[in-house]
Amino acid sequence: MDNNSLKAQGNLIMPPLKDARFRRWRTMPKDIHETIVAGVFLLPAICFFAVFVVYPIIVSIFTSFFNYSINRFEFLGFGNYINLFKDEVFLKSMKNTIVLVIGVVPFIILFSIFVALTIYQKSSLVCSFFRGVFYLPVVTGTVSVIVVWKWIFDPLSGILNWFLETLGMINQPIMWLGDKHYALWSILLVLFTTSIGQPIVLYIAALSNLDKSHIEAAEIDGATNWQVFKYIKWPCIMPTTLYVVVITIINSFQCFSLIQLLTSGGPNYHTSTVMYLVYETAFKLTQFGYANAMGVILAVVIGFFSILQFKFFSNKVEY
């Protein structure tokens, strides 16, 4: 119903697709000229893309069916994939990855909406200030952020244990990154601080584009802030929320540098993620085929979420 009325509106502005195709066919010589010009302009991009993205993908998928290491190259069929699902370390890493993703997404949504709502109507200087603050960890880069977090989590000279001990909440130092009960949650906290910048920027943009007349009308009618949020703002920023959910899921699945720098997957793979395991398997253990099989599985999972993302947004795209 809605869709049809949209289509009808579209027809008023643009001629139906059939006509456009017909016109293109009729003026073919011009199209050939355009295609040549386009080809020349696209050539550098396509070359880089083909060499550094497409070719490695194909090789990656191909070699994932082989027992492939520095001195070996034997066909295994689906051997690598079958072994993966029997591999405790891989399953553990998959579980950790999923825990990180499920753990971080709600907090990101909650806090980024909160921050955006609180600051989006402030003057542009104030708004830029806060936006910059929450973007700090992204801009300064993981490595710089990690140096501080290592100290915060340091069991003996770190501020977190000192703080909790001073408050009397703990009696003995906690090995935040070395204890399997805490390590993943510590990573989660750092992941949260390094992921929230982009969602805040997106929410501020979405909220600033809202139609203010609805909100004003609701306020005049005596709606509380909560009601305005629940019935007007929240539904209007839903597309942004979906987008943020998907990009946060994708980014968290790719969580690597935090792990590599903070724990190297330890203790005993309790903080290893699939991404980290791919790196370790390829470069520390040099089992290239096995690492590629892991990578392919991860790509399929992430690809699934990306398709979801484009599904959501294809409704809004107007070419």
Next chain:
Amino acid sequence: MKNSKKKTSIGNILRMTLLYILTIGFIFPFYWVITGGFKQQEVTVQLPPQWFPIHPTIENYRKLFYNPALTWFFNSVLIALGTMILVCVVSTMAGYVLAKKKFYGRELIFAILVAAMALPKQVILVPLVRLISSWGFHNTLSAVILPAVGWPFGVFLMKQFNETLPTEILEAAKIDGSSELKTFILIVVPMVKPGIAALAIFTFIGAWNDYFMQLIMLNSKLKLTLPLGVATMQQEFATNYGVLMAGATFAAVPILIVFIAFQKYFTQGITMGAVKG
């Protein structure tokens, strides 16, 4: 009515308090890194923490520059600049035709590029490293720059931006007999400048902080980048937080200055990449 007003203001105070607590939580690490770089080694691990360096020292920076931090800095600058320039040129050209030319295979090419954007880079890492090594590029700056140019995000962003160009102007130029190249350089490029600026700053910061690529492509001490160098110092200096924080400061401050100077374009890049995404 009065009651609800009062409630709101209490809510507001609570909200602002929470916002300030979060803000401090985000600024504190940065403050700590900067001041920590000037603290003596035994002060950095002292508890309760010394909130400000009472006896500042430049010893940490001396150690940092004894490591080739300046070389790392120039490597980082070269990588970030090289990636930025190549990405901007390649993407602007491709984005323009993808948005404004009707040609065979346009939808297909665009669909493939978009699909590839979702791919985790780690999936292609082994073949990429082997490819780069087979060219003899391993452990050179090109090894980090070139693969980054293949990444289609820039093309996507510039296509979005080019769609906002009025087609009439391009057609008028054509009628006036302007060649394709001339139209592109004299008309298209000046009009998409804000888009290029957004892409440039985005790419620069991204390349500077692309720790993963640098990690797998570079390994000799003189070829490291600043973030990678600081990361390797973590192994060398373990809990010598003073030197590490000096390194972290030196890695973060240049990029922070770039970010603050171009923040407007940067946020534009983020939102543009999302709209219609």
